[in-house]
Ligand SMILES: [Fe+2]
């Protein structure tokens with residue numbers, strides 16, 4: 647499946663020198679076709695919604711950093727790509743197609759939730775590939791991306807990266823449907 651959103655993420659990853667082993671989801675049809683939600687009244691519902699939302703989070707994060715004059719080094723830009731790509735990757739296990747071909751919540755979503763699963767997949771994929779500092783830096787942004795404990799994050803943002811990802815996530819989620827409030 648071709649995805650303009652995946653190509654944008656791929657090209658930012660290449661620009662900043664990201665490790666290709668951590669961009670493998672961009673070639674994964676499951677990621678490219680997945681929904682961003684398990685119910686139509688939540689953000690980015692429907693086929694291709696997850697990669698679109700992921701691309702929006704990356705683009706808004708990079709633009710926000712630029713607008714406020716953050717002069718990020720190359721490895722900080724890599725962290726933005728990794729955190730954007732992995733922040734909701736757990737949704738691959740949270741949603742599934744039902745017998746009528748509609749996106750729905752899975753049993754895994756009830757039992758783990760997508761943030762815990764995203765964290766798990768990031769820790770598994772990045773082990774032995776990146777420095778311990780980068781792994782922990784991105785892990786925090788993934789865990790904090792909903793911004794508040796009441797909104798499902800086990801920790802609140804403590805770093806600039808975590809604030810960028812949370813803010814971009816919130817904006818992408820809510821601009822997708824101005825009549826609803828979503829915690830991406
Ligand atoms: Fe999100």
Ligand SMILES: [Fe+2]
Pocket residue numbers: 733734760761791792829830
């Ligand atoms: Fe999320």
